[in-house]
Amino acid sequence: MKKLINSVDSVVADALRGMASAHPGLLRVDEENRIVSRASGPRAGKVGLVSGGGSGHEPLHAGFVGYGMLDAACPGEIFTSPVPDQMITAATAVNGGAGVLYVVKNYTGDVLNFELAAELCADEGVEVARVLVDDDVAVRDSLHTAGRRGTGATVFVEKIAGAAAEGGAPLPEVVRVAEEVNARSRSFGVALSACTTPASGRPTFELGETEIELGIGIHGEPGRTRSTMRQARELVAVAMDALDEDMPISGDVLVMLNGMGATPLIELYVAFAEVAEYLSGKGARAARSLVGDYVTSLDMRGFSVTVCLLNEELTRLWDAPVETPALRWGR
Amino acid sequence: MKKLINSVDSVVADALRGMASAHPGLLRVDEENRIVSRASGPRAGKVGLVSGGGSGHEPLHAGFVGYGMLDAACPGEIFTSPVPDQMITAATAVNGGAGVLYVVKNYTGDVLNFELAAELCADEGVEVARVLVDDDVAVRDSLHTAGRRGTGATVFVEKIAGAAAEGGAPLPEVVRVAEEVNARSRSFGVALSACTTPASGRPTFELGETEIELGIGIHGEPGRTRSTMRQARELVAVAMDALDEDMPISGDVLVMLNGMGATPLIELYVAFAEVAEYLSGKGARAARSLVGDYVTSLDMRGFSVTVCLLNEELTRLWDAPVETPALRWGR
Numbered sequence: 001m002k003k004l005i006n007s008v009d010s011v012v013a014d015a016l017r018g019m020a021s022a023h024p025g026l027l028r029v030d031e032e033n034r035i036v037s038r039a040s041g042p043r044a045g046k047v048g049l050v051s052g053g054g055s056g057h058e059p060l061h062a063g064f065v066g067y068g069m070l071d072a073a074c075p076g077e078i079f080t081s082p083v084p085d086q087m088i089t090a091a092t093a094v095n096g097g098a099g100v101l102y103v104v105k106n107y108t109g110d111v112l113n114f115e116l117a118a119e120l121c122a123d124e125g126v127e128v129a130r131v132l133v134d135d136d137v138a139v140r141d142s143l144h145t146a147g148r149r150g151t152g153a154t155v156f157v158e159k160i161a162g163a164a165a166e167g168g169a170p171l172p173e174v175v176r177v178a179e180e181v182n183a184r185s186r187s188f189g190v191a192l193s194a195c196t197t198p199a200s201g202r203p204t205f206e207l208g209e210t211e212i213e214l215g216i217g218i219h220g221e222p223g224r225t226r227s228t229m230r231q232a233r234e235l236v237a238v239a240m241d242a243l244d245e246d247m248p249i250s251g252d253v254l255v256m257l258n259g260m261g262a263t264p265l266i267e268l269y270v271a272f273a274e275v276a277e278y279l280s281g282k283g284a285r286a287a288r289s290l291v292g293d294y295v296t297s298l299d300m301r302g303f304s305v306t307v308c309l310l311n312e313e314l315t316r317l318w319d320a321p322v323e324t325p326a327l328r329w330g331r
Numbered sequence: 332m333k334k335l336i337n338s339v340d341s342v343v344a345d346a347l348r349g350m351a352s353a354h355p356g357l358l359r360v361d362e363e364n365r366i367v368s369r370a371s372g373p374r375a376g377k378v379g380l381v382s383g384g385g386s387g388h389e390p391l392h393a394g395f396v397g398y399g400m401l402d403a404a405c406p407g408e409i410f411t412s413p414v415p416d417q418m419i420t421a422a423t424a425v426n427g428g429a430g431v432l433y434v435v436k437n438y439t440g441d442v443l444n445f446e447l448a449a450e451l452c453a454d455e456g457v458e459v460a461r462v463l464v465d466d467d468v469a470v471r472d473s474l475h476t477a478g479r480r481g482t483g484a485t486v487f488v489e490k491i492a493g494a495a496a497e498g499g500a501p502l503p504e505v506v507r508v509a510e511e512v513n514a515r516s517r518s519f520g521v522a523l524s525a526c527t528t529p530a531s532g533r534p535t536f537e538l539g540e541t542e543i544e545l546g547i548g549i550h551g552e553p554g555r556t557r558s559t560m561r562q563a564r565e566l567v568a569v570a571m572d573a574l575d576e577d578m579p580i581s582g583d584v585l586v587m588l589n590g591m592g593a594t595p596l597i598e599l600y601v602a603f604a605e606v607a608e609y610l611s612g613k614g615a616r617a618a619r620s621l622v623g624d625y626v627t628s629l630d631m632r633g634f635s636v637t638v639c640l641l642n643e644e645l646t647r648l649w650d651a652p653v654e655t656p657a658l659r660w661g662r
Contacts, residue, residue, distance in 0.1 A: 002632070015598075017607075018602070261596070265627065272353050273352055298597070299593065
């Protein structure tokens with residue numbers, strides 16, 4: 001296992017030091033409590049947005065902290081939920097008096113910990129709501145999940161709900177927007193290779209020379225089926241068919257063609273061309289899009305595609321200014 | 332070889348279709364002539380900036396086309412220089428009457444083709460200047476190079492000279508700025524794995540389980556030496572020592588910690604933390620920074636670090652608004 005790290009135990013702490021050094025104008029890193037928050041601090045009267053989850057999915061979540069998106073992120077160890085203490089400290093730190101929204105990917109550990117944290121926050125007088133992201137259509141229940149897994153739509157929820165909060169929407173309104181984004185979003189992933197966690201040093205599963213996994217989870221959880229390698233066009237069709245079957249795709253859509261961490265950008269653009277053609281065949285259109293690494297699985301090769309059926313409100317909120325390490329426009 | 336492509340022969344064309352679909356507001360892709368240019372077209376009186384080179388280094392160069400940076404990019408086949416016809420067509424297309432600057436990475440094929448193109452442009456009455464980027468300190472002459480290779484500093488030259496051009500600087504002034512950025516910039520790369528071109532289907536070189544290549548080129552050209560895998564801290568020290576030996580590092584620097592295409596972002600941040608500490612030990616500071624995949628080598632694992640010694644002018648031009656697929660701020 002060749003990884004660009006100092007030691008298996010210090011990966012997350014070292015990466016957070018790196019984020020702090022790379023983005024001093026945007027981020028503050030509380031190394032002790034392991035919280036990444038906006039350098040500008042909380043804004044009075046604004047709903048605070050907090051997310052978090054296991055590390056290994058960078059830039060998710062800490063890379064989405066900043067104006068127009070998250071107020072704070074709580075990174076856990078690699079592929080491991082953060083603990084309630086982090087979530088409570090984060091909520092308290094970002095609370096501007098208008099309450100806090102936890103954006104929670106649907107994995108059992110995250111769900112329980114964010115739930116406990118929300119209850120303890122309420123005891124301390126901080127109003128906390130939660131939105132559950134469960135966009136992955138590949139499997140109904142999974143290794144770490146009751147119900148669908150939360151994957152790519154997390155980026156859309158954080159961006160769009162973040163814009164609503166930045167615009168002064170009260171907590172119930174931010175919750176409504178976040179839930180609407182999740183309801184209108186679906187994802188499907190394909191692995192060309194497994195990933196290797198630093199702690200284990202071995203691939204999380206084995207794929208043969210020509211084998212791929214359709215419907216892969218972001219921690220390498222099994223998908224729907226193994227298959228043999230095919231053209232990008234065919235793999236995209238498998239993914240898009242799965243999305244369309246679950247939620248018919250039409251009109252203007254927001255698309256994220258996401259790399260899993262070790263997929264060259266040129267290949268992601270090849271796949272995006274096929275997504276655009278697929279949409280065109282459905283009378284739909286990629287009105288807004290992201291192509292790149294946004295929700296990764298360490299060094300996994302492969303891609304996921306996430307679509308969100310846009311409406312006027314969501315489009316406006318997507319287009320609103322954002323300034324984070326990983327997404328930045330309009331400022 | 333599992334690659335997310337349709338066919339070996341169509342990779343570049345398919346990726347360009349993907350770029351066109353993903354960034355319709357920013358880019359126009361001339362598929363026939365294989366040129367990526369700004370959707371907004373040329374601006375009268377502005378110096379045009381054109382770059383290009385082999386594909387496989389995405390987002391370089393087409394991902395840097397847009398306001399404040401390049402006017403057009405000419406992608407060649409993978410790891411293969413574009414041809415003079417592309418360069419001439421691009422220069423003619425973006426010429427706003429104030430001349431054109433070719434940003435050329437120092438590889439023999441690129442140098443010759445851009446030189447020929449510049450001569451033919453002059454015959455047609457389009458004034459074209461060239462700047463050669465040769466920032467890689469690893470080796471003096473290389474597989475495809477007389478003199479140093481051009482790598483990461485290309486991003487700095489394109490951004491900073493692009494800002495100068497956007498601000499209305501005349502051609503000699505844009506050339507001066509571009510040359511100054513190159514003169515103040517140095518790079519060094521480390522490979523943890525080789526890359527595999529679609530055409531060959533095999534790694535460009537072999538590295539053992541614990542072997543790495545220090546001073547790697549962006550096409551997998553040999554570096555200074557093979558070594559055994561070490562901590563991120565030690566690898567960064569090797570790279571930074573090489574830069575510092577060639578050009579003493581002090582004061583405010585612009586740093587790019589660049590992933591080679593298949594290096595997880597969490598590892599790049601781990602490495603960046605070490606770069607920041609190294610700089611601090613030299614009394615220097617990463618005043619501006621990029622962490623991510625900017626000049627890649629297909630699916631190579633590893634990183635490169637590029638530093639540019641800033642001054643007031645270069646800092647101002649770096650901070651100026653930019654709006655491209657891969658770099659975007661202030662707009």
